[in-house]
Amino acid sequence: MRDMTQETLTAKDYLSDIRPIWCPGCGHFFILRALAQAFAWLKLPKEQIGLISGIGCSSRIPAYINAYGFHGVHGRALALGTGLKAVRPDMHVIVAGGDGDGYSIGGNHFIHACRRNMDMTYIVMDNEVYGMTKGQPSPTTEPDWESKFAPHGTGIRTFNPLGVALASGASFIARGFAGDPNGLTKLIVEAIEHKGFSLVEIKSPCVTFRPEEKEWSKTMRKMNVVPTDDVVEAARKIHSSDGLDTGIFYQATLPVFEPHSTKGKTVLDFEKEFEV
Amino acid sequence: MNHPKENHLDPLRVLAMIHAMIEESIYHTETFAYTLNVHHNDKAAKVFHLICEQFKAEQGIVLNGTLNVDLPTIPPWEEPYTEYIHPSSVLIHANYLMSESEAWKLMHEMVEIHKRFYTFLCKENSVNTLFSVVDQLVNYCNDCGEKNKRLEAKAETNRSKSSEDIDIIALHSNEGGLW
């Protein structure tokens, strides 16, 4: 996929003039940089990238990348990206967003995007909290995390995005960590190179509302997972992981949904069908 | 992770890695200085900005020392040696309320990552040809270190704001604030 005929661009070329206003320390900064690094390594023409997002801190990312972007409504980025990919298979469609956007309000689209297995990459910047609205529990928040919104914790078990993705038919499933920029860049590169729907779920600390997540820099294991194309083996790995392992859990060649449009008929041909 | 054999370091690859590392540091200190400013923490921002300028000077040394050579493109995930830490990884401990002194502490750690890489290279016999560039970098870091130490000593240790001040961000940002 790395096109050697393309001019050499550096990560800097893929970053726009608009600077992020994320909180200092936020994991999203490192993901943004890793994304730009991955684009540069793959030499993707900027005009061939469609970076689609929903709403949330992380969903601001298209404004920070020098490419075609769409900052849409909450939870629907995958649907918007699907529409783009369907009519423009030549585009590299990258969808990005947070855990609330992707796993809660956008949960249905997440399942069906995995099912469709279209050739696109989904980057989830998971900080286990709604940061933009100031600290409400998300689907990946532990049930006993106390907040103003849920004073006794949610009491609801956490969502397992990797498990859901596997069950739904995604063909590339990985977990990364914002605090490991090098490993993350490699994951993103491989996800984009993968033919099919690739999920890169990235643990990204919210230093403001979940300062305890800074501990992830000590506890997360860097790229320790060995990829498999066996769905049962992948399920075992995903469900036995304590959530701190990173790497590709599953990568397989599965049928990719591509619209089979052809040319050769004209509207006049169809008008004839109505003639009496 | 790909680690090239440490005792067979190709000088150009090493310089490319130094270049890449400094680029990362420049980007992140610049970006964090900006966001600290946006969060009205000008004192911490100033420290990030100052260190960013020093990183830019380090990059100047590398560029000067490699004027007539094409540096190879190194995969962005390649790490120069086993104990290498990405300079941005310390920034996870930044905070919009951080004191000037805390900012210095973080920046100090970041500079140390650079220094550790340079020191590692100095120990390697195979990199003689680069020695002058690396030597210059070490010297520059040491010079800055002295200066930074004096500034750090004078830095304020108190945090000026409480977490309630976060509302200010929304009100003062022209980019739409909260969604």
Added chain:
Amino acid sequence: MKDRIITVSVSGSGGSGAVTIGLILLKSIANAGFYGYMSRSSGPQIRGGESSVIVSFSDHPVERNADCIDLYFALDWRGFERFSDEIPLNSDSCVIFDSSHDTLPDMVAKTGAKIIEVDLKEQVKQIKGSLPNSFAMGILAAQIGLSLESIFKALQQTLHQKDEAFMEDTFRAIEAGYTLLRESPSLLSNWQPSSQPRWNISGNEACGLGALRGGIQLVAAYPITPASDIVEYLAPRLEKVGGTVLIAEDELAAMNMVIGGSFGGKASMTATSGPGISLMTEAMGLAVASETPALVVNVMRGGPSTGIPTKSEQTDLNQALFGMHGEAPHVVVAPLSIADTVSVTQWAVGLAEAMQILVILLSDQRLGQSRAIIDAVPAKVYGLQRKVLAEGSAEPYERYAVTEDSISPMAIPGNRQGLYTADGLEHTATGKPSSMASDHLQQLRKRESKVAQFDYKNEWAEILTSGKRSRAIVLTWGSTFGSVKEAVMELHREGIAVDLLAIRLLMPLRVDAIKKLCEDKQVIVVEQSYSGQFYHYCLGRGAIGASSLSLAEAGPLMLKKSDIKHFIKEALI
């Protein structure tokens, strides 16, 4: 049988073949050189429920069913009470029914209609392999005066997949039915067959064809009654002209897929009904804010909530006009007939593309699921195209630049010079998010002004004048037009001068033009809603005066021509 219109209805419980008779009848009428209009109604059952068709036909185009049924064939009376109000019978009607298993219901006897009993069971016994509805078909054809030849041809066109033995038996049964009753004089004797090229098309097919003509390249949709037919028409065809149909997981996805496809540079649309629109509304606002062209077709059904999914009403007007949060200027159009649906859909695609805006097209179940024999609708040239950023442009690109016509060139992904991020957040001219009052005002003005100053040409309405100085003008929109038009034309024939203004462009409302047309006239607003949504809209916008009258009736029953006529006459006293 005044006005040379004959209206025939057939009903029966599931599997009795009532709808098949209707379809074949319509085709026979077409084969004989005439025009027709067929509406259908079915019970809530998915399969096997009672269903009815009403076919009105004439030697001139018909756009609605007549108020009363001339000839009604009941294959059985099961579930008839649920239809009875949709099959208006009177003493002029003729009712034929299968007496082999049912007796005549009192409610039918009371209408005073002429009753003919036939024993279809007995007939079926005579010809092995035959079905009761074939005899019914023959009986109806004979009563109307349609030739056996036109029926056989229609049957071949309809049942081409069935085996030869079956066809043979069916032909024999129809023939037997044809001669079963005493010979009656043909009702068609003084009719003039048309030599015009004609189409047999449903409203939903018309919408699909209009979309194809408009250059739609992506349809993303979720199944819903009564809009799914549009997608089912387009699915096998769009892909053969380079386009795509995406099956969305829900309407939220469908609308966002449309925006994604349109962002990618391809004209995109979705088709749904009221409940789907409710789910799409948030993303519809995104199309407005991000200035992404999008066409949303709403085939309206009875509401609120799940309402009456299989039947018609014009009650999503308020939703189409005002459904979005914030101030979201957009375009709302509505076709007036099946034929009009072809052109209005083509126009709607063009408007969305040219104005980089959300266009909502309001059809309804009556318009969408009725089928008619109409004159072929020639493709129109609207000259409406998306303004795109040229390749190689040297200027720094501003996606939302304020221009003279308030429409800024849109960069299509792939164009190196046009990198930008579309945004639902308020933004500056470059697309950068901004909450500043000045940016908000600039972009609000831009979005409002492109709608306000666009030239909608003469397409905005259909105007029918009496040629004389009219004392009254009737305002209407959508499928109600059919009944209103006939009422007004009848009044003209009676020497009563009344104008008719049927509005296609519901938003932005051409207030000044409407005011001018209504000047010094009694205004009567006719619509199919309980609360008078259209009336209140026109009144609220100052298009009509306070003395205007409202004739608003809830669905699903079609407004009767006679009631409209009566209302207008009363207003003129």
